[in-house]
Amino acid sequence: MSGTALLQINDLACIRDDRVLFEHLSLSLDSGQMLLVEGRNGSGKTSLLRILTGLKLADEGDILWDGESISTLTADYYEQVNYVGHHDGVKRELTCLENLRLVQAMGKPADINLDDALERVNLYRYGDTPVSNLSAGQKRRLALARLLVAESKLWILDEPFTSLDRKSMASFEDMFEQHLRQQGMIVMTSHHDIAMSDSNLQRLDLSA
Numbered sequence: 001m002s003g004t005a006l007l008q009i010n011d012l013a014c015i016r017d018d019r020v021l022f023e024h025l026s027l028s029l030d031s032g033q034m035l036l037v038e039g040r041n042g043s044g045k046t047s048l049l050r051i052l053t054g055l056k057l058a059d060e061g062d063i064l065w066d067g068e069s070i071s072t073l074t075a076d077y078y079e080q081v082n083y084v085g086h087h088d089g090v091k092r093e094l095t096c097l098e099n100l101r102l103v104q105a106m107g108k109p110a111d112i113n114l115d116d117a118l119e120r121v122n123l124y125r126y127g128d129t130p131v132s133n134l135s136a137g138q139k140r141r142l143a144l145a146r147l148l149v150a151e152s153k154l155w156i157l158d159e160p161f162t163s164l165d166r167k168s169m170a171s172f173e174d175m176f177e178q179h180l181r182q183q184g185m186i187v188m189t190s191h192h193d194i195a196m197s198d199s200n201l202q203r204l205d206l207s208a
Contacts, residue, residue, distance in 0.1 A: 004067055005030045007154065007185065012061035014047045021047055022206055023060065031153075031183040032200050034176070036190065039206035045189040046086060048206070049158050052187060053083045079108055082152035086159050088143040092132040096123055096142055099131060100149045107150035117148040120175070122168070136163040144172055147179075155179060157188040170195065 005028030013023035021044030029035050037045045050056035052063060054070055054077070063070045070077040090099050100114045118124045121141040131139060140163045147155055155176075161169050173196055176186055180200055 004028070006066055008064040008067075010062050010064065012048075012051065012063070013059045014044050014051065015059045016044075016047065025061070027202070027204065029185055029187070029202065031185060032180050033202065034180055034186040034188065034196070034200060035202045035204060036188055036194070037204050037206065038189070039208075043206040045206055046158055049083075049085075049156050049187065049189060053081055053156055054078060055083075080153045081156060082107075082147055082150055082154070083156045084143050084146060084158065084160055086162070088139045090131050090139055090142050093130065095128050095130055096134075097127040099142060100145060103146045103150050107152070110149050110151045112148055114149060117145050120148060121145045122171070137165065137168065140164055141168060144175075147175070153184055155184065155186045155188075157186065159189055159191065161190055161192045
């Protein structure tokens with residue numbers, strides 16, 4: 001690995017409908033660190049996360065992973081990323097276990113029993129339940145269970161606490177802290193206050 005930060009954002013710009021959401025954005029993130037992206041609605045938070053996943057192209061600038069542009073790394077970068085968007089992204093016609101099996105089939109399976117993963121997110125009794133029968137909070141917990149069942153270095157999370165109660169939020173904050181302790185990385189947006197250590201936390205306010 002190079003001596004520079006693992007993830008580098010260099011002079012990034014995003015324009016939507018002739019309006020500049022952000023420009024000249026540069027920062028770096030390394031193993032064990034988290035970036036919390038803040039800002040008012042429409043400031044470009046989701047756009048930035050989608051650019052980091054490769055789902056959207058930046059209008060200017062580049063993103064480097066271990067010193068190389070993600071546009072040239074393609075699959076080698078994408079297998080490092082686990083993205084949970086603002087929407088849950090789970091298949092309603094499948095059961096909870098089937099959804100997690102699908103995630104593993106599409107990525108690099110983590111060494112965890114799927115029933116154990118469901119227990120971690122308080123869905124153990126719902127393994128064979130179709131997602132269409134779950135509440136909004138249960139669907140969100142299932143979406144976040146994807147982080148447990150596929151190995152990835154970089155978690156990119158858009159409003160992960162949507163529809164969650166305070167107890168569930170605290171549980172996932174613990175899971176995020178554990179990921180950082182294991183030298184993982186997180187880029188996240190959230191309208192909620194988070195109770196996580198500031199020691200490895202960077203904040204980016206796109207409204208500034």
